[in-house]
Amino acid sequence: MKGVLLLNGQPYAGEIDAANAYVVCCDGAYAWARGRVRIDENVGDFDSLPYTPDPPPTEIYPSEKDFTDGEIALFKLIERGVDKIEIYGGGGGREDHFLGNLHLLYAAYTRGVRAEMICDGSVIFPASGTVGLDGLKGKTLSVLPFGGALHIMGSTGLKYAYPDVIGYGECRGISNVAESDRASLTLAQGCIALIIVNGGTV
Secondary structure: OEEEEEOOOOOOOOOOOOOOEEEEEEHHHHHHHOOOOOOOEEEOOOOOOOOOOOOOOOOOOOOOOOOOHHHHHHHHHHHOOOOEEEEEOOOOOOHHHHHHHHHHHHHHHHOOOEEEEEOOOOEEEEEOOEEEEEOOOOOEEEEEEOOOOEEEEEEEOEOOOOOOEEOOOOOOOOOEEEOOOEEEEEEEEOOEEEEEOOOOOO
């Protein structure tokens, strides 16, 4: 089952496919998402929303709490048994919130759930092992270490080869280009944050 998580960052301008998905909306994201996508559950402390959303939340969390609204919503989706989560509205806005939203991707990854953040100009997701990059010819992609150093065995179909190791805190994986409709990247160790800069699917 797919989960859709709506966040209160930069509103997503494209279409959101909620068919066969459970949709959780966080607090102020309701302002941009209502009327655009079916919402199954509203979650948060609602300090960013001056009215009660529909459907009404079953619980309003305190504004001073140990978890962000996004974390609470992510955990709710995982508890429902979803195996894939699409996050919208996670980019832009406050920089600390954006970096926190990236960590939602990693939190899902460590729990065995595939998650991706879909923004107007990019798609971001964590991955390990062999990553197939099909149908991305001509698109720009960046690879960053996510949680520790990367040990790269090889890649195919990309303009630039990667070094054997990209250390945490290094930017040597920025701005590669897919030169083939079938490209791949194989990691011996580590997790990447892979950013497809100008759209596409993986």
